[in-house]
Amino acid sequence: MTTAMTRPPLVRSSDRVIAGVCSGLAAHLGWSVRMVRIGMVVAALAGGAGLAFYAWLWIMVPTSDENAKRNARRPASPIAPAVSAPAPLPVPPDFMPGPVPAAATFPGTAALNDAPAPAVPSGVAAGAAATTGITSGGPGAAISGGTDGGTSAGSGAGAPWFRVRSMPYGKEILLGAGLLLAGGILIARMLGVDVPLGTLIPAAAILGGAAIAWMQLDETRRAGLLDKTKADQAGGWARLAAGLALVVAGVLVMVSGSGSWEQTWLALLASVAVLGGVALVLLPWGLKFWRDLEAERAGRVRATERAEIAAHLHDSVLQTLALIQRRAGNENDVVRLARAQERELRGWLYRDPDKDAGQLSERIKAAAAEVEDSLGHAVDVVSVGDTAMTARHEALVQASREAMVNASRHGGGAVSVYLEVADGGAEVYVKDRGPGFDPQTVPADRMGVRESIVGRMNRHGGTAVISSSADGTEVRLRLPSDAADNGEGKS
Amino acid sequence: MNNIDTAGAHAGGVPAIRVVIVDDHAIFRSGLKADLDARVTVVGEAGTVEQAIAVIAQTRPEVVLLDVHLPGGLGGGGREVIAGSAALLGSTRFLALSVSDAAEDVVSVIRAGARGYVTKSISGTEITDAVLRVAGGDAVFSPRLAGFVLDAFGTAPADIADDELDRLSARELEVMRLIARGYSYKEVAKELFISIKTVETHVSAVLRKLQLSSRHELTKWAAERRLL
Numbered sequence: 001m002t003t004a005m006t007r008p009p010l011v012r013s014s015d016r017v018i019a020g021v022c023s024g025l026a027a028h029l030g031w032s033v034r035m036v037r038i039g040m041v042v043a044a045l046a047g048g049a050g051l052a053f054y055a056w057l058w059i060m061v062p063t064s065d066e067n068a069k070r071n072a073r074r075p076a077s078p079i080a081p082a083v084s085a086p087a088p089l090p091v092p093p094d095f096m097p098g099p100v101p102a103a104a105t106f107p108g109t110a111a112l113n114d115a116p117a118p119a120v121p122s123g124v125a126a127g128a129a130a131t132t133g134i135t136s137g138g139p140g141a142a143i144s145g146g147t148d149g150g151t152s153a154g155s156g157a158g159a160p161w162f163r164v165r166s167m168p169y170g171k172e173i174l175l176g177a178g179l180l181l182a183g184g185i186l187i188a189r190m191l192g193v194d195v196p197l198g199t200l201i202p203a204a205a206i207l208g209g210a211a212i213a214w215m216q217l218d219e220t221r222r223a224g225l226l227d228k229t230k231a232d233q234a235g236g237w238a239r240l241a242a243g244l245a246l247v248v249a250g251v252l253v254m255v256s257g258s259g260s261w262e263q264t265w266l267a268l269l270a271s272v273a274v275l276g277g278v279a280l281v282l283l284p285w286g287l288k289f290w291r292d293l294e295a296e297r298a299g300r301v302r303a304t305e306r307a308e309i310a311a312h313l314h315d316s317v318l319q320t321l322a323l324i325q326r327r328a329g330n331e332n333d334v335v336r337l338a339r340a341q342e343r344e345l346r347g348w349l350y351r352d353p354d355k356d357a358g359q360l361s362e363r364i365k366a367a368a369a370e371v372e373d374s375l376g377h378a379v380d381v382v383s384v385g386d387t388a389m390t391a392r393h394e395a396l397v398q399a400s401r402e403a404m405v406n407a408s409r410h411g412g413g414a415v416s417v418y419l420e421v422a423d424g425g426a427e428v429y430v431k432d433r434g435p436g437f438d439p440q441t442v443p444a445d446r447m448g449v450r451e452s453i454v455g456r457m458n459r460h461g462g463t464a465v466i467s468s469s470a471d472g473t474e475v476r477l478r479l480p481s482d483a484a485d486n487g488e489g490k491s
Numbered sequence: 492m493n494n495i496d497t498a499g500a501h502a503g504g505v506p507a508i509r510v511v512i513v514d515d516h517a518i519f520r521s522g523l524k525a526d527l528d529a530r531v532t533v534v535g536e537a538g539t540v541e542q543a544i545a546v547i548a549q550t551r552p553e554v555v556l557l558d559v560h561l562p563g564g565l566g567g568g569g570r571e572v573i574a575g576s577a578a579l580l581g582s583t584r585f586l587a588l589s590v591s592d593a594a595e596d597v598v599s600v601i602r603a604g605a606r607g608y609v610t611k612s613i614s615g616t617e618i619t620d621a622v623l624r625v626a627g628g629d630a631v632f633s634p635r636l637a638g639f640v641l642d643a644f645g646t647a648p649a650d651i652a653d654d655e656l657d658r659l660s661a662r663e664l665e666v667m668r669l670i671a672r673g674y675s676y677k678e679v680a681k682e683l684f685i686s687i688k689t690v691e692t693h694v695s696a697v698l699r700k701l702q703l704s705s706r707h708e709l710t711k712w713a714a715e716r717r718l719l
Contacts, residue, residue: 350593378612382638382671384646416634416673422646429672471678 011064012057021057024064316344336376343369360393360426361386364419367401375408377415385421393426395460396479400428402452403475407432411472425462425480436468453477508626511535511550513543513572514558514588519611523556526615531622540564544575552583553626556618557605559589559596570603580604586625588618594639602702607631624676629691630698637671640701659697666693 010028012020017037026036043050320341327333361383368379387393400417407415411432418429449466453475457464462479508531514520515538524533535550537543540563547555555576557569564571573585585605589596590612597608606625609618610633621631632640644659646668659667662683669679676694680687 346592350591380634380673382634384638384641384671418634418638418668418672420641420646420668420671431673474672 009067010061011067012061014064018054019058020063021054021061024061025057312348316348317341332376336373339378340369340373343372359386360389360397360421361419363389363393363397364400364417364428367397368404368415368417371401371404371408371415375405377408377411377413379404379408379415379417381417381419383419383421385419387421387426392460392462392479395456396426396428396462396477399453399456399462399464399477400430402449402456403428403430403477406449406453407434407473407475410434410437423481425478427479428477429474430477431472431474433472436470436473507532508554508622509534509550509552510622511537511543511546511552511555513537513546513555513561513569515539515560515562523615523618526618527622528616528619530619538562540568540571540575543572547572547576547579547583551579554622555583555585556588556622557585557600559587559591559600569600569605573600573603573605577604584625584628586621586631592635594642597636597639598643598701601636601698604702606698607633608636609633610635624691628695630694632667632670632694632697634671634673637667640697641667641671644700659700663693663697666690667697670694 008027011024013023013027014020015023015033017023022036022040023033025031026033029036040050040054043053320337324334324337327337361381364383365381368381372379389397400419404415404417407430411434413433416429416431418427418431420427453466454464457477457479460479462477464478465476467474467476507529510527510531510533512520512523512533513536514523517538520536520538524536527533531554534552535546537546538561540561542563543555543557543561555572557572559569561568561572564575567574569585569587569589573580576583576585585600587597587600587605587608588611589600589608590610591597592610601608607621607630609621609631613621613633624631640659641664646664647658665683666679669682674682676687676690679690683690
């Protein structure tokens with residue numbers, strides 16, 4: 001039974017009386033169509049088993065067109081080699097193609113997803129007796145096939161319950177065994193042996209249902225789920241077992257316990273148990289949808305971010321590049337544009353969201369940017385420490401700005417600005433590399449240095465020292481923090 | 492910093508410093524190559540982490556001009572190149588070169604073993620000077636890197652000056668401050684009435700502290716900026 005035979009695939013044939021089931025089955029098994037049809041009618045007369053079998057195959061077996069489409073989409077169908085391999089495939093268990101582990105690890109799901117396939121080599125041998133198995137196993141298969149459809153027959157994967165994949169066609173054997181068992185139970189019952197069918201059938205149904213429910217999650221989803229609930233693999237399985245026990249217990253109580261106990265108490269208990277079981281069964285779907293929703297939301301956030309970045313780049317960088325191309329002839333303009341754009345982009349990329357614009361370092365940097373834009377020389381600011389702005393700090397910023405303007409205008413090169421804020425106060429150093437000048441010889445009418453820098457600092461309780469040499473000029477501004485009161489008083 | 496103070500070193504027939512340029516932008520590589528003057532000679536170029544490690548191992552340059560951000564490898568960029576060339580750290584020195592101002596980029600590459608850090612906007616002569624200085628075993632600090640150091644170590648001097656890793660001595664702080672203010676080594680020496688060699692010693696000591704210190708404030712500072 002486990003040897004692979006070369007058979008045409010099981011599909012519903014276009015040569016049909018009702019739905020092409022019998023002719024397809026005949027073609028697949030290599031029997032005559034007439035024989036199959038007669039057998040089906042006979043089986044149908046035997047308690048309607050043939051009808052059920054026919055209906056099941058009708059639902060589950062694809063037409064030849066559908067099958068062709070499906071094979072085109074999934075050339076390496078994990079199930080295909082088992083039954084409908086167009087060529088003999090003596091597949092050794094360790095040599096299965098890629099998708100096989102995904103499908104084969106969970107024999108139940110995989111088998112039920114592609115119910116028609118396994119039914120043939122194993123189930124048919126059981127003959128009409130197997131139809132009972134179909135009625136009990138059928139609904140599960142129909143549900144599974146209905147929800148999963150042809151989209152991803154191999155999706156029901158996960159950690160192995162039993163190592164069936166080490167057996168060739170293990171899932172088919174398993175399903176066949178289940179069908180045989182069901183048929184055997186039915187025959188035993190007919191022969192007068194007392195089988196507690198009223199208990200077994202709902203129990204089996206619930207078990208199968210819960211199993212299917214859990215297997216609907218594919219492996220990655222389940223892994224994510226376990227991560228989400230902070231449960232390890234063992235915890236996940238424990239929960240599954242508990243859920244199953246709940247479902248079984250609830251239905252068992254409901255089926256067998258009626259009448260003898262207090263009705264209300266029993267009904268309450270049973271309802272709670274069933275509800276708990278149902279909730280547990282539905283949980284995977286809920287979580288799955290939640291995760292899908294979350295993934296979609298994350299995608300939207302990313303898209304929004306991307307749009308924001310694109311908008312920013314368009315407004316700033318692309319505009320500047322266009323300007324640079326138009327002004328390519330003017331070196332000064334190009335440098336100035338590039339510099340301004342660089343500063344803007346840096347501010348956008350590396351800005352510290354914890355810092356607000358009211359901080360001293362931000363104001364110094366803004367002043368430097370302003371000078372840079374207006375005079376075209378680079379002004380590099382290095383800052384250590386920071387403090388909130390006050391009116392006195394405003395004076396420091398204004399004095400610094402004036403010093404930067406002077407350095408940029410007379411220094412004729414890059415200007416270095418260093419801001420240090422410590423407990424003792426704030427210091428600003430503005431250095432250029434110009435030819436230098438003698439502060440003593442500054443004419444009285446040059447308001448810049450005398451009034452805007454030195455005078456302003458003095459009025460606010462600070463100091464300004466200007467040192468100049470042939471290597472350049474440095475303006476040192478110092479604003480002590482403890483001079484707040486008398487500084488304000490003087491001004 | 493832009494004045495070469497090892498002036499005598501290259502004046503007579505001293506062979507040029509062998510340099511490998513590692514940067515993922517070919518335009519920048521060729522531009523830098525054209526900018527560097529005759530005191531250095533470019534013996535190799537690389538654009539990814541893997542290429543860089545291979546080229547460095549093959550050519551064994553004296554100095555590697557290393558971009559902080561590089562594609563390839565495990566995503567570690569310049570740090571990964573230094574780690575991958577750890578066997579050569581005795582003979583090959585790394586000078587980090589980046590457009591990035593971010594503290595984490597700068598400090599992480601320094602802590603990985605780079606001997607200095609300069610921004611890409613400085614001139615070819617300045618880069619050449621920096622290469623010579625690094626090749627001579629000294630450290631190269633840009634004003635911004637000095638600012639980061641002051642920010643990380645704090646601006647209060649250590650009580651015990653000598654060999655403590657976790658704080659800067661008063662003299663080291665002075666040197667760092669002057670560098671942050673835009674002073675060249677020569678100007679620092681002049682300002683503090685010390686020799687250039689002493690300035691270089693101080694800077695190298697600061698570099699060593701930055702690389703080795705496990706001071707908890709530094710760790711905290713770095714952690715806040717997602718370093719280490």
